[in-house]
Amino acid sequence: xxxxxxxxxxxxxxxxxxxxxxxxxxxxxxxxxxxxxxxxxxxxxxxxxxxxxxxxxxxxxxxxxxxxxxxxxxxxxxxxxxxxxxxxxxxxxxxxxxxxxxxxxxxxxxxxxxxxxxxxxxxxxxxxxxxxxxxxxxxxxxxxxxxxxxxxxxxxxxxxxxxxxxxxxxxxxxxxxxxxxxxxxxxxxxxxxxxxxxxxxxxxxxxxxxxxxxxxxxxxxxxxxxxxxxxxxxxxxxxxxxxxxxxxxxxxxxxxxxxxxxxxxxxxxxxxxxxxxxxxxxxxxxxxxxxxxxxxxxxxxxxxxxxxxxxxxxxxxxxxxxxxxxxxxxxxxxxxxxxxxxxxxxxxxxxxxxxxxxxxxxxxxxxxxxxxxxxxxxxxxxxxxxxxxxxxxxxxxxxxxxx
Amino acid sequence: xxxxxxxxxxxxxxxxxxxxxxxxxxxxxxxxxxxxxxxxxxxxxxxxxxxxxxxxxxxxxxxxxxxxxxxxxxxxxxxxxxxxxxxxxxxxxxxxxxxxxxxxxxxxxxxxxxxxxxxxxxxxxxxxxxxxxxxxxxxxxxxxxxxxxxxxxxxxxxxxxxxxxxxxxxxxxxxxxxxxxxxxxxxxxxxxxxxxxxxxxxxxxxxxxxxxxxxxxxxxxxxxxxxxxxxxxxxxxxxxxxxxxxxxxxxxxxxxxxxxxxxxxxxxxxxxxxxxxxxxxxxxxxxxxxxxxxxxxxxxxxxxxxxxxxxxxxxxxxxxxxxxxxxxxxxxxxxxxxxxxxxxxxxxxxxxxxxxxxxxxxxxxxxxxxxxxxxxxxxxxxxxxxxxxxxxxxxxxxxxxxx
Numbered sequence: 076x077x078x079x080x081x082x083x084x085x086x087x088x089x090x091x092x093x094x095x096x097x098x099x100x101x102x103x104x105x106x107x108x109x110x111x112x113x114x115x116x117x118x119x120x121x122x123x124x125x126x127x128x129x130x131x132x133x134x135x136x137x138x139x140x141x142x143x144x145x146x147x148x149x150x151x152x153x154x155x156x157x158x159x160x161x162x163x164x165x166x167x168x169x170x171x172x173x174x175x176x177x178x179x180x181x182x183x184x185x186x187x188x189x190x191x192x193x194x195x196x197x198x199x200x201x202x203x204x205x206x207x208x209x210x211x212x213x214x215x216x217x218x219x220x221x222x223x224x225x226x227x228x229x230x231x232x233x234x235x236x237x238x239x240x241x242x243x244x245x246x247x248x249x250x251x252x253x254x255x256x257x258x259x260x261x262x263x264x265x266x267x268x269x270x271x272x273x274x275x276x277x278x279x280x281x282x283x284x285x286x287x288x289x290x291x292x293x294x295x296x297x298x299x300x301x302x303x304x305x306x307x308x309x310x311x312x313x314x315x316x317x318x319x320x321x322x323x324x325x326x327x328x329x330x331x332x333x334x335x336x337x338x339x340x341x342x343x344x345x346x347x348x349x350x351x352x353x354x355x356x357x358x359x360x361x362x363x364x365x366x367x368x369x370x371x372x373x374x375x376x377x378x379x380x381x382x383x384x385x386x387x388x389x390x391x392x393x394x395x396x397x398x399x400x401x402x403x404x405x406x407x408x409x410x411x412x413x414x415x416x417x418x419x420x421x422x423x424x425x426x427x428x429x430x431x432x433x434x435x436x437x438x439x440x441x442x443x444x445x446x447x448x449x450x451x452x453x454x455x456x457x458x459x460x461x462x463x464x465x466x467x468x469x470x471x472x473x474x475x476x477x478x
Numbered sequence: 479x480x481x482x483x484x485x486x487x488x489x490x491x492x493x494x495x496x497x498x499x500x501x502x503x504x505x506x507x508x509x510x511x512x513x514x515x516x517x518x519x520x521x522x523x524x525x526x527x528x529x530x531x532x533x534x535x536x537x538x539x540x541x542x543x544x545x546x547x548x549x550x551x552x553x554x555x556x557x558x559x560x561x562x563x564x565x566x567x568x569x570x571x572x573x574x575x576x577x578x579x580x581x582x583x584x585x586x587x588x589x590x591x592x593x594x595x596x597x598x599x600x601x602x603x604x605x606x607x608x609x610x611x612x613x614x615x616x617x618x619x620x621x622x623x624x625x626x627x628x629x630x631x632x633x634x635x636x637x638x639x640x641x642x643x644x645x646x647x648x649x650x651x652x653x654x655x656x657x658x659x660x661x662x663x664x665x666x667x668x669x670x671x672x673x674x675x676x677x678x679x680x681x682x683x684x685x686x687x688x689x690x691x692x693x694x695x696x697x698x699x700x701x702x703x704x705x706x707x708x709x710x711x712x713x714x715x716x717x718x719x720x721x722x723x724x725x726x727x728x729x730x731x732x733x734x735x736x737x738x739x740x741x742x743x744x745x746x747x748x749x750x751x752x753x754x755x756x757x758x759x760x761x762x763x764x765x766x767x768x769x770x771x772x773x774x775x776x777x778x779x780x781x782x783x784x785x786x787x788x789x790x791x792x793x794x795x796x797x798x799x800x801x802x803x804x805x806x807x808x809x810x811x812x813x814x815x816x817x818x819x820x821x822x823x824x825x826x827x828x829x830x831x832x833x834x835x836x837x838x839x840x841x842x843x844x845x846x847x848x849x850x851x852x853x854x855x856x857x858x859x860x861x862x863x864x865x866x867x868x869x870x871x872x873x874x875x876x877x878x879x880x881x
Contacts, residue, residue, distance in 0.1 A: 080881065089645050094870070114877045118651050128877035141870035147644040149872050154652050171879040234780055241550040242492050242777040248521050249557050253773075349749070367770040370649075370656075374641040376867055378780065464779055467497070467544030469552050474517045474531035476574040478483065 076109040076401070077202055079175030083131070084116030084123060085148040086181030086188070087211070088370065090224025091379040092387035094142040094149050096180045096208045099391020101131050101139050107399030110176055119153030120179075120188060124164050128172060143388055146376040157188045162195040169196060169203060176398045177205040180391070183216060186406050187430035193403060206394040207406035207426055210387075212373050214264035217432035218424025219408035223387035226459035227379040229268035231372035232257055232312075233460050236272035239366065240279025240310050241466065247308035251361035252299070255280075256348035258369060260316035262435050263287050265372070267448040269312040271460055279310030286316040287435050288445035290325050295351070296358050298446055303359075313347050325350055380461050386419065393421040417458035479512040479804070480605055482578030486534070487519030487526060488551040489584030489591070490614070491773065493627025494782040495790035497552050499583045499611045501545040502794020504534050510802030513579055522556030523582075523591060527567050531575060546791055549779040560591045565598040572599060572606060579801045580608040583794070586619060589809050590833035596806060609797040610809035610829055613790075615776050617667035620835035621827025622811035626790035629862035630782040632671035634775035635660055635715075636863050639675035642769065643682025643713050644869065650711035654764035655702070658683075659751035661772060663719035665838050666690050668775070670851040672715040674863055682713030689719040690839050691848035693728050698754070699761050701849055706762075716750050728753055783864050789822065796824040820861035 083100045085093055097115075104110045117127040129150075131139070142149060157165070168174070177193060179185045186207045193205035209216050212228035235255060243253045257266040263285025270283060281302040284290060302309045317325045326347045348365035355361055390407045397405065405423035412418040440452035486503045488496055500518075507513045520530040532553075534542070545552060560568070571577070580596060582588045589610045596608035612619050615631035638658060646656045660669040666688025673686060684705040687693060705712045720728045729750045751768035758764060793810045800808065808826035815821040843855035 089648055112877065112881060115872075117874065121651065126879075129872070130875045130877040131872075133875040134873060138870050138872060141868070144867070145644070145869040146641055148648040149870060151648050151650075152652065172877060173881065234778070235774055238549055238777040238779060239774055241548075242773055245492055245551040245554050246773075247554075248524065249555065346752070349752075364772045365770065366772045366774055367768065368774070369767045369769045370645055371638055371642055371769055371771070374645040375637070376641060376869075377637055464547070465544070466548040466779075467541050467552060469518075469532070469534075469537060469541060471520065472533045472536040474515065474533040474575060476529075478515060478576065 076399070077175040077204060078109045078111070079173045080112040080114055081110045081176035081178060081398070082114045082116060082123065082128065082172070082174045083178040083180070084119050085150045085152050086119050086179055086185040087152060087154060089147040089152060089373050090210055090212050091146040091227040091374055091376045092223050092384050093180055093210050094145045094147070095384045095387040096210060096223060096391035097149065098139050098142040099388040100178050100208065100395050103392035103395025104176070107395055109399060114172060114174070115150045118151040119155060120157055121153040121155040122151065123168055124161060126168060126171070143384060144376060146374040146379070156184060157191060162192070165192055166196055166199055166201060169201065175203060177203055178208060178394055178398070180208040180210045182211040183430055183433065186426045190404070190426040190430055204398045204401060204403035205426070206398045206403055207429070208390050208394045209406055209408065212265060213259050213262050215262035215434045217429050217434050218406065220411040220419065221409055221459055223383060223390055223409070225264065226383035227375070228265055228372040229456060230380050230460045231375050231378050232265055232268040233271040233463060234378060235366070235368065236269035236280050236310070236312065237463055240272055243279055243308050243310050250308070250363050251303060251359070252309040252311065252355055252363035254311045254313060254348045254351050254363065254365040256313055256315055256365065256367045258372065259286065259314045261286055261433065263314050264436060266312050266314040267436065267440070267452055268456060268460065270448040270453055271456055271463065277306050280312045281306060281309050282311045282446045283448060284311070284313040284317050284446060285436060285441060286314045286318070287441060289320045290317040291320065292354065296354065299355055300359070311351065313351060315347055317347060380459065382459065382461065389421060397423065414454065414458060480578040480607060481512045481514070482576045483515040483517055484513045484579035484581065484801070485517045485519060485526065485531065485575070485577045486581040486583070487522050488553045488555050489522050489582055489588040490555060490557060492550040492555060492776050493613055493615050494549040494630040494777055494779045495626050495787050496583055496613050497545040497548045497550070498787045498790040499613060499626060499794035500552060501542050502791040503581050503611065503798050504542050506795035506798025507579070510798055512802065517575060517577070518553045521554040522558060523560055524556040524558040525554065526571055527564060529571060529574070546787060547779060549777040549782070559587060560594060565595070568595055569599055569602055569604060572604065578606060580606055581611060581797055581801070583611040583613045585614040586833055586836065589829045593807070593829040593833055607801045607804060607806035608829070609801045609806055610832070611793050611797045612809055612811065615668060616662050616665050618665035618837045620832050620837050621809065623814040623822065624812055624862055626786060626793055626812070628667065629786035630778070631668055631775040632859060633783050633863045634778050634781050635668055635671040636674040636866060637781060638769070638771065639672035639683050639713070639715065640866055643675055646682055646711050646713050653711070653766050654706060654762070655712040655714065655758055655766035657714045657716065657751045657754050657766065657768040659716055659718055659768065659770045661775065662689065662717045664689055664836065666717050667839060669715050669717040670839060670843070670855055671859060671863065673851040673856055674859055674866065680709050683715045684709060684712050685714045685849045686851060687714070687716040687720050687849060688839060688844060689717045689721070690844060692723045693720040694723065695757065699757065702758055703762070714754065716754060718750050720750060783862065785862065785864065792824060800826065817857065817861060
């Protein structure tokens with residue numbers, strides 16, 4: 076067995092449960108006889124290259140335990156993409172800190188980093204075992220049933236849909252529509268979670284637009300008009316990354332110059348919801364609001380799902396266990412063994428596969444009109460999000476005059 | 479004692495606890511011997527005028543109980559402002575449905591409605607008792623320590639500040655700033671709740687801008703630069719209603735026409751956060767995000783405070799009790815008897831006073847620089863929001879090479 080230290084880093088956007096995975100790696104590493112210290116990369120691989128390492132083995136056990144209920148990336152994150160010229164410096168740091176076990180918690184770019192760093196180190200005659208721990212609220216990682224972080228973020232979206240749906244229903248005499256913009260640039264998994272709030276045909280959301288389908292302005296306005304006619308108000312969810320057929324993002328600002336040509340330009344941030352809002356207001360003259368929650372769903376620990384926190388921790392522990400057995404070159408995956416009752420276990424996927432492949436929503440999870448997730452998707456998602464609050468439904472018995 | 483039916487309506491924007499107040503009125507009315515049926519106004523006073531009344535006494539007790547945990551306005555809301563010509567029709571409906579007890583749950587416009595409707599009815603020789611139940615997430619009602627609905631919405635803002643603050647801290651190598659836009663057009667109570675997330679000087683939020691203070695672009699950019707220098711990133715909260723010294727809303731879209739003149743125009747919704755985002759990006763070239771949650775904080779029952787739900791219910795019950803004792807012409811108020819431990823009771827304020835006066839944040843609750851609530855405000859707010867989650871704080875012990 077390889078003897079030395081372990082390093083663990085967090086990469087890309089945070090989640091509510093990525094620190095639970097960190098705790099899992101630290102706890103799991105204690106059971107690996109070959110691992111002496113567990114070090115943490117401050118600010119990801121960028122900090123590692125700068126020699127900015129911290130000693131996680133020196134943290135009190137209570138702190139490691141509290142990580143299991145602490146959102147965001149306690150080590151600090153980075154989006155630095157490792158390039159060829161970085162490898163010699165990385166190898167130098169590995170040697171300096173006697174690192175033989177290399178863990179990163181992240182998405183597909185991160186898995187690519189582990190893959191290439193370990194390949195380079197080994198090619199230089201330096202034994203290094205690398206294992207990946209999956210993480211992303213976007214749920215678009217290949218090879219795993221779902222990603223740690225997704226369930227909790229999906230719960231945030233589903234709760235927002237459920238609660239704001241009630242508000243939209245009750246305020247329909249004031250505001251005729253509401254638009255919620257969700258993160259998820261390339262995949263609609265998170266936006267689609269809104270469908271979980273729908274308990275009957277009339278319930279919000281009425282329309283859900285996902286990056287997996289081309290956005291068509293005329294079809295959109297027809298959908299909106301139809302929903303308004305049916306329900307009296309319209310609740311719309313949209314992914315930040317939806318695009319027109321020609322590839323133009325709907326988030327692009329669209330103004331007409333003095334020659335009446337349409338101009339596209341970057342706004343000061345994502346603004347799909349604002350653009351859809353404007354389309355509806357222009358066409359129908361309705362009042363409405365748009366909600367842009369951005370990264371709030373990535374850190375809302377008070378809305379985190381216990382199952383998600385536990386699975387994230389389990390993935391971290393499993394990564395350490397696999398490494399201890401010399402099984403590098405893989406990312407830990409979650410395997411759904413049963414849906415009702417829900418039961419999962421861990422598996423593995425080759426880092427090289429995860430690095431180059433994404434997982435958009437399959438066709439079976441989106442309806443034919445491309446404006447609503449299917450019941451099959453809702454069944455997939457339900458156990459990951461857990462039960463949602465139940466509300467009172469009045470019978471609205473008409474009062475009779477003269478009593 | 480007056481004998482007849484009671485009517486109750488919900489007015490203006492919803493809250494997470496306004497249905498708890500509704501349940502309180504219904505339950506309280508059962509103890510008033512003079513009240514036979516409790517009717518509900520469908521779609522507020524507008525629905526009442528249209529004869530759209532429902533019989534709440536016909537709802538099962540479990541449904542009324544479930545209202546205590548159901549967000550938004552179950553009766554449906556309206557923003558119709560009662561005008562003089564409406565009074566004869568209103569009186570006609572009161573007579574048709576034999577209504578002798580008149581309850582509305584709402585803000586100052588609503589209290590004005592009760593006041594004028596009862597005055598008109600009585601002036602026409604029709605005995606009517608009107609009592610108001612306070613409601614608004616904005617907390618700007620005169621005569622009450624705080625309003626039902628405020629604590630729960632404030633908790634939503636405080637949680638967002640706490641959780642997104644961690645995210646901003648951990649992502650500072652990627653995004654340099656984050657801006658959260660809160661509702662509250664004229665008063666800063668809700669925006670200010672972000673300050674509750676601050677446990678140390680360095681914690682988010684770093685800057686909080688309230689409608690009670692004039693917004694100055696240069697001072698803002700200087701504040702932002704200073705905070706970024708001190709903390710490495712900047713967390714900013716702003717009220718949707720902040721204005722420049724000349725009264726121009728910061729939410730106004732500001733573009734330069736071809737002669738380089740600044741043009742203001744309504745965007746498709748509030749966009750203070752987007753405009754501040756653009757100011758920072760333009761000046762410093764930083765990457766950041768803006769979060770616009772709008773009415774989500776008005777209906778997030780999963781984040782509601784039990785105290786708030788209980789006080790809202792108590793206000794409803796008290797309104798019925800007062801009416802039963804013939805004490806009309808008042809709004810129920812909340813009186814803080816003690817801060818630690820927190821203890822409150824109900825009181826009353828004349829409807830006429832509440833109707834014409836607002837309650838902006840007092841000077842003692844805003845710091846001298848006008849960019850942060852004071853400790854006095856935090857002490858006022860803390861018991862209304864309840865404890866917030868505690869997180870792990872790593873010691874970040876540097877790792878030593880060569881071990």
